Amino acid sequence: MSQDVPRTLKTAGVDVGSSSVKVALMVDTEGERAQLVSGQSERIGRRDPIQVAEGLYQDCLQEAGWTREDVSYVATTGEGDMLEWHTGHFYGMTTHARGGLYLDPEARAIVDIGALHTRAVVMDESAKVLGYRMTSQCASGSGQFLENICRYLGITIDEIGPLSLQSDDPERCSSVCAVLAETDVINMVSRGISAPNIIRGIHQSMSGRYLRLLASAKARGVVLVTGGLSRDVGIMRSLQESADEQKTPIQLRSHPQSVLAGALGAALWGAFRVRKLATQGVSLSLKTAV
Amino acid sequence: MKYCVGIDLGSTTTKAVILGEEGRILGRGITNSRSNYKVACDVALSEALVDARFNLVLQGLDQSGLDETEAADALELLSLRFREQQYRSDLAAFTEAVRVLPEMKNAEAEFREAFDEVMSAVVGEASELFAPGASRRSDFFRDLLASRYHPMAEEVVRKGKVGFNRLVALFDKAILRVENLPPDPGRFAPYAKAALAAIPGSDPALVQAVTAAAGTEMEAVGSVGTGYGRATLPFPKEQIRSEILCHGLGAHAMYPRTRTVLDIGGQDTKAIQVDDEGIVTSFQMNDRCAAGCGRYLGYIADEMNLGVQELGPLACQSTRKVRINSTCTVFAGAELRERLSLGENREDILAGLHRAIVLRAMSLLARSGGVDSEFTFTGGVAKNPAAVEALHGLVKDNYGDMKINISPDSIYTGALGAALFARRGLLNQEKSAQEVVQ
Structure with a gap:
């Protein structure tokens, strides 16, 4: 039995690199080109990458006017699988390929x-x-x-x-x-x-x-x-x-947004996976731990 | 007095060793390397000649019947006053170099006054810097001045409206000019005289010894150059020897039973096997990758905002073994940051990093033929207690108990080898000249 998935999905991509964290929030509507709502990058410096990612994610949510509950899928890439609040993780090469193709x-x-x-x-x-x-x-x-x-x-x-x-x-x-x-x-x-x-x-x-x-x-x-x-x-x-x-x-x-490619790709793959899982009768419950 | 000189032009420091006619070491000199290699050589040599004259003074004192401690104390005081004179004269040269900078000439009066204020404070504490027992980070003029100029500039900046960066820019520009000034070859006598004058009631024996040392003619009869920058040394080609040969021969001269030499320098690492004459039989070298060289520790020190000489003692305090997974220096730096953010102990990570650099050297050692007899460790890293500790452990694990020699003068090993080659060349010349006569 297939579950109902809204036509429009809100997803997040979080790319944790070795020197900076990138976050992209996207709105993915079936049959249309996905839209980037908020995308930011921040340098880690000598800080804890988990905290930097948390802070940047909050900033992006605020910019988009979203709450954590609005997000159907938090997809991480890079070293983002260390974040407790992620839904799923994707490999860097697939996210960069997807994000790269989206940008160009x-x-x-x-x-x-x-x-x-x-x-x-x-x-x-x-x-x-x-x-x-x-x-x-x-x-x-x-x-x-x-x-x-x-x-x-x-x-x-x-x-x-x-x-x-x-x-x-x-x-x-x-x-x-x-x-x-x-x-x-x-x-x-x-x-x-x-x-x-x-x-x-x-x-x-x-x-x-x-x-x-x-x-x-x-x-x-x-x-x-x-x-x-x-x-x-x-x-x-x-x-x-x-x-x-x-x-x-x-x-x-x-591309001006090239630096976000991994995060963009992750968000896009997140939306793809939500739809794919729905056809298999699985609905995702979002981990919203802070 | 005739002498042979060996010069080792390294990437961070330039060393000179001079040998007397009987092959005894007369003096050693060291300076920081700079963009002008010729000047670096000249300064190292002039420092070695100063050192030689000090040794002559010590000899003179011994002959005058002064007991050993008295003589050593007198020499120590003389040498401090001498260094102070040298420092003051370098300070004057620096001030002069700043005055002719366009940034200075065109600057507003306020800025020029700020600089004068900094310099008068620096000059004012020159004696303090060379007081007996005072600690100095290094004796190179660049480091000495930086250690005083920057704090003084900060202080002056706090009071006025002058920018710190502008004052530092003056330093950066003028210091290069001062460093590239050729040394004054005849400066021993006037400085020693001024130094004597600064010691009230100096012993007549000391005055006599200094006068005799200052009056001794020094004549170079042979010279050989080596080191990272040897290709650019102002020497004819036949007076250039590779670092490998010089390190082998130098280590042999220090420890005649040495068969293996490990040299971890700033830019490269060498594992050398020598025979019972100090002649190289095989070697391996890494000069392509900073991992395993001294620069690795330098990079880590920069990452941690520490001085490179502070790393070893910290690492020695480690209580737990940490294995560093990265090879590349930059990756190790990233791993260090990551581990620190995960809350691991700084001392433990540092010990792991020291082990990593020595491990790289161990593979060079193994490829050059291993260790099966007495072993000598040279280069700047040989001064680092944590690296020495790691080396002891790893050599023992791999080759069993071996005697490891580390000389406090190990930094001069290459220059000593070069000087020995110079002397050997001279002896060969004399021999063939004699044969011609016969």
Whole structure:
């Protein structure tokens, strides 16, 4: 016996990463494109990720004018399964594929550049994952690496993109290790190399790494950059330039909401699961513990 | 006096060791490395020459019949006053360097006065900084000045309307200029004289010993360079030796029965096997990844807002074993944050991190041929008690009870090896010259 599911569902996606938490609240109406009602991202810093997620979820509910009881499904991804109040958990590659496709329906792959890991996911037009590749136990070229560099250069992470675009003579960055590269950067500063040229050199070396990852996952066509670095115009420019130089048949895109891709995908999968379970006669009771 | 010099240009510090004609160590010098490698070498050498002259003073005092403790005390006081003179002259150079900065020239009177206020406070406490028994974080001018300039600047900022960041920016710019000034080769005599003058009623024996030491001619007859930056040293190619060779030979000179050397430096880690002459038979090196190098601990210290020298003693207080799962330094930093937020004990995590770095070194050791006889541990990490403890445990577990040598002068191992190579080259030259004559 099938249970009645309202035509319109309210779901939440919570993506707990290693450096920030992302929350997306969505309204999913059958037969229509789902709507993002509230989406926010917050850095964890030295705090407890569970508390940061709790606080951010509350903020989003408030922005949307919802209560916890309005939400039919709280879907987590990343390390979100540590949250007691989640309904279900989804793997990062499926949520990023789904979220990526939602943001850019033409995308057939995503590259998620996070604080510690980068992953390339190739999918079809229905967000089915066809293949993926992930960086291993090494932070070379990660978001955290770039953040460390910022600290040494005395600039903020938001300034890095515009500065990179000002570069006229990028300085090649040879060191692969995220930590030993810092020494290289300090040496560059003392040799009088400008911040834009240092940053661009680093962007180029990072781009090379991401393109190899995309190539090994056999990405083609439109690739959406997601994760924290999708806002960095410098890395976007240098990724596309490197791809063109290597004649890789991909077109890189970003979206203002790229950073929310995992959370968006989770919320969408949550709505999908509510409907799927209803056809099997299962209704979900939401865990609303605070 | 003729001498041979070995210079080890490392990523964090530059070391010089000078040897006399009989192969005895005359003096050692160290400075922080900087962007100008030539200056770093010159400063390390000039420090080693100063050290050599101090040793001459000590010899002079011994000969004058002063007993050992008296002589050591007199030398200690002299050396403190000498350092103070050096510091004051560096402070003057720094002030001068700031004055010519455009930021300073174009600044409003208020800002210039604020800087003057900071500097007069810094200069005012110079004697205090070098009082007997006073503690200093490091003797490098950069660190010395930073440890006084920044707190003074904070104080001045609190009183006035001048921004802290602007004052710090002056420091960052001017310190580079001062550090890259070439050292004054003839500065021993005037500084020693000023130092003597600052010691009221100094012993005539001391005055005589200083005069004799200052008057001794020092002549370099051989030099060899090594270290991370050796390719950029201002030496001809035949006077450059790899760090591996120099560390092997240096460790052999310190501990002749050594057969295995482990060097954990700032940027790389080396496991070296040597024969009974100190000549390298095999080695393994990691200079690609910070995990397992000293920088790993430096990174962790930054993450925890601690000084790198504070980590070891803290880790030694651990009561429970924690296993760190990450290899990569950055990941270990993330794991550290995660574990702290889960409420794990800081000391225990730190002990786990020390074990992790030594474990990486153990795999290098194993690949280079293991440990089957006396073992010498060198490099900056050899000063860290927690790393030493972890190494003792792991060597015992893997190879049984082995003698582990750690010298308080282990930081000079590479430079000593280089100096020995310089001396060896000189002896070979003399030998072949003699053969030609015959």
